[in-house]
Amino acid sequence: MSKGPRDKRMSIDDVVGELRSGMTIGIGGWGPRRKPMALVRAILNSDLTDLTIVSWGGADVGLLARAGKIRRLVYAFVSLDSVPLEPSFQKARQEGTIPEVVELDEGMFQTGLRAAAQRLPFLPMRAGLGSDVLVNNPWIKTVESPYDEGHGHEDLVAVPALRLDVALVHLNRADRHGNATYLGPDPYFDDLFAMAAERTYLSVEQVVDTAGLTVDTPVQRLLLSRMLVDGVVETPNGAHFTTCTPDYERDERFQRAYAKAASGSDEDWTAFEQRFLAGDEAAYQAAVREFQEEQA
Amino acid sequence: MSITRADVCAAAIADAFADDGEIFASPMGLLPMLGVRLARLTSNPDLVISDGESLFLAGTPPLFAKADVVEGWIPFRKVFDVVANGPRHVMMGATQVDRHGNQNISAIGDFDRPKRQLLGSRGAPGNTVNNRTSYWVPKHSSRVFVEQVDIVSGVGPARAKAAGPAAARFNDIHRVVSNLAVLDVGGPDDTVRLLSVHPGVTVDEVREATGFELDVPADVPTTREPTPEEQVIIREVLDPKGLRFKEVPQDA
Numbered sequence: 001m002s003k004g005p006r007d008k009r010m011s012i013d014d015v016v017g018e019l020r021s022g023m024t025i026g027i028g029g030w031g032p033r034r035k036p037m038a039l040v041r042a043i044l045n046s047d048l049t050d051l052t053i054v055s056w057g058g059a060d061v062g063l064l065a066r067a068g069k070i071r072r073l074v075y076a077f078v079s080l081d082s083v084p085l086e087p088s089f090q091k092a093r094q095e096g097t098i099p100e101v102v103e104l105d106e107g108m109f110q111t112g113l114r115a116a117a118q119r120l121p122f123l124p125m126r127a128g129l130g131s132d133v134l135v136n137n138p139w140i141k142t143v144e145s146p147y148d149e150g151h152g153h154e155d156l157v158a159v160p161a162l163r164l165d166v167a168l169v170h171l172n173r174a175d176r177h178g179n180a181t182y183l184g185p186d187p188y189f190d191d192l193f194a195m196a197a198e199r200t201y202l203s204v205e206q207v208v209d210t211a212g213l214t215v216d217t218p219v220q221r222l223l224l225s226r227m228l229v230d231g232v233v234e235t236p237n238g239a240h241f242t243t244c245t246p247d248y249e250r251d252e253r254f255q256r257a258y259a260k261a262a263s264g265s266d267e268d269w270t271a272f273e274q275r276f277l278a279g280d281e282a283a284y285q286a287a288v289r290e291f292q293e294e295q296a
Numbered sequence: 297m298s299i300t301r302a303d304v305c306a307a308a309i310a311d312a313f314a315d316d317g318e319i320f321a322s323p324m325g326l327l328p329m330l331g332v333r334l335a336r337l338t339s340n341p342d343l344v345i346s347d348g349e350s351l352f353l354a355g356t357p358p359l360f361a362k363a364d365v366v367e368g369w370i371p372f373r374k375v376f377d378v379v380a381n382g383p384r385h386v387m388m389g390a391t392q393v394d395r396h397g398n399q400n401i402s403a404i405g406d407f408d409r410p411k412r413q414l415l416g417s418r419g420a421p422g423n424t425v426n427n428r429t430s431y432w433v434p435k436h437s438s439r440v441f442v443e444q445v446d447i448v449s450g451v452g453p454a455r456a457k458a459a460g461p462a463a464a465r466f467n468d469i470h471r472v473v474s475n476l477a478v479l480d481v482g483g484p485d486d487t488v489r490l491l492s493v494h495p496g497v498t499v500d501e502v503r504e505a506t507g508f509e510l511d512v513p514a515d516v517p518t519t520r521e522p523t524p525e526e527q528v529i530i531r532e533v534l535d536p537k538g539l540r541f542k543e544v545p546q547d548a
Contacts, residue, residue: 077416085414090412105420107380155460185349185351
């Protein structure tokens with residue numbers, strides 16, 4: 001019998017079991033779009049702490065900040081799109097409960113991941129020059145171009161590599177080996193997160209046979225190769241309440257309920273937490289179905 | 297039907313994009329989106345516009361319309377390529393703008409412990425040192441127009457020059473359009489200058505609503521009124537539901 005590539009299927013708990021306190025974790029997706037929320041929810045219910053979170057942030061950042069899991073946050077923005085300002089993140093910043101914050105320009109963020117992906121210490125870039133991104137992060141240096149192109153030697157930002165211990169990403173489909181496709185409008189940066197990380201754990205709406213990955217969508221959508229993936233978890237509705245187009249769009253009603261509870265009193269938040277976040281993923285999905293039936 | 301302030305703002309925003317040629321117009325927010333689409337249907341049909349998500353649109357659909365012919369793909373990763381490459385004019389919002397045309401969308405107060413956390417810097421630092429950038433301020437007040445912004449997200453010309461040629465080469469703060477006036481950064485030492493006041497607004501009103509000493513030329517013209525063609529496009533094609541009045545109220 002011929003040997004195929006490894007079967008990397010695992011459970012949500014298996015993924016969390018691979019994480020350690022103090023790790024640097026990159027979270028894929030973008031703002032409130034295709035976030036690996038099932039994995040984030042599992043971190044909320046773990047003992048993990050002192051995490052460095054690297055994210056184009058949405059509710060993933062808000063929830064982890066609210067739960068006191070973040071020691072250091074690297075972000076360019078945190079937004080829920082239809083709710084422009086993320087209330088849990090706002091609260092954490094205004095109360096000073098995230099010990100260390102690194103706010104970057106969003107293009108710098110991509111460049112930092114690229115540097116890590118290419119195993120370079122930094123990459124040069126214009127973005128950040130003249131702005132308070134450099135003032136508030138004095139450890140980020142500039143670098144002088146060795147070339148004089150007629151207007152002198154340009155001083156550019158030396159965007160430091162954003163190296164990750166682990167990347168967590170959510171896609172639409174994967175095979176059991178970690179080859180994966182996104183089916184929505186935008187790959188975001190999930191491949192870059194995977195390349196910047198030592199290890200990548202992928203959650204997907206559906207695990208299919210390898211042949212199934214390309215039956216109804218072009219090969220250009222195969223964003224992740226199994227070389228980049230260490231574990232595959234099937235988590236249907238696992239990006240909820242963010243978008244996972246075309247499987248589902250954002251659950252705006254739920255997001256509003258989240259934002260209302262997060263910006264309300266401590267009692268409001270506790271009630272939300274008890275109802276939705278106190279149990280495992282199956283309990284969450286059951287509570288969401290119940291919420292949706294109430295709202296229908 | 298009389299010409300509303302929102303319509304004047306839309307035309308002023310359209311004018312900011314009139315001479316841009318074939319570049320990616322990136323409006324952030326409702327009035328900027330209306331103004332850009334108005335420009336595309338009138339003064340600058342070569343503008344490239346997107347659905348705000350990942351598609352370049354071949355047509356010029358009404359605000360928030362879902363369907364249109366697609367002429368290209370612009371996922372976020374490619375937006376950063378366009379920013380660095382340069383053929384783009386972004387009109388961003390601004391929680392604060394200061395006398396030197398610096399902008400803040402990050403947070404209010406001290407960065408380490410902000411009084412009010414906002415979005416974060418988003419793409420403002422990169423936009424302002426790479427491509428043409430304008431700002432839209434729907435409520436002109438001394439809370440927005442401040443002597444010095446709390447956190448510099450968007451870089452004005454003086455700070456860009458101080459940071460060296462790499463920052464200054466492509467820094468191009470083009471216009472600040474508010475509900476009261478059109479401004480730029482062409483005043484002495486790259487400071488904010490009044491270009492025109494909207495019909496019904498006086499220069500003194502703008503001065504009073506600005507928290508720093510504004511450069512006011514001897515003769516300040518009135519912002520032009522939208523043409524009848526533009527009015528029809530705004531009211532009947534791009535924004536028949538009057539969404540613009542949520543940003544700039546009809547009776548203002």
